[in-house]
């Protein structure tokens with residue numbers, strides 16, 4: 410299996426069986442983000458416990474990339490602290506804007522490495538970023554609420 414096939418199979422696995430799917434309680438903030446260029450929609454909830462992202466739950470519809478990205482993000486981020494998410498967000502964004510030039514570190518990115526393949530297709534980058542932008546928005550609102 411070459412790298413592109415591996416990436417595609419990771420995305421399809423998450424699309425077929427989404428992790429952390431469904432809206433759960435309790436939550437601090439709920440956001441709704443859309444990606445009009447593809448028609449993807451996402452409602453996402455976040456629950457903080459101090460500095461820790463205790464839960465991320467969601468309901469989405471749209472293409473396989475946007476759906477898989479949300480599932481992967483949940484796996485990667487639940488239980489991590491806000492600062493770690495911020496660093497990963499910056500690096501994920503850089504990877505997605507690299508047009509395939511950046512090879513991600515699997516230890517840090519886990520299944521999110523699969524979206525390195527998507528970064529070669531500029532029209533689909535927004536699909537992969539939808540969940541990340543929604544979570545960043547939700548975390549920022551939740552932090553404002555606590556302070």
Ligand code: ZN
Nearest residue numbers: 447449472536
């Ligand atoms: Zn899409």
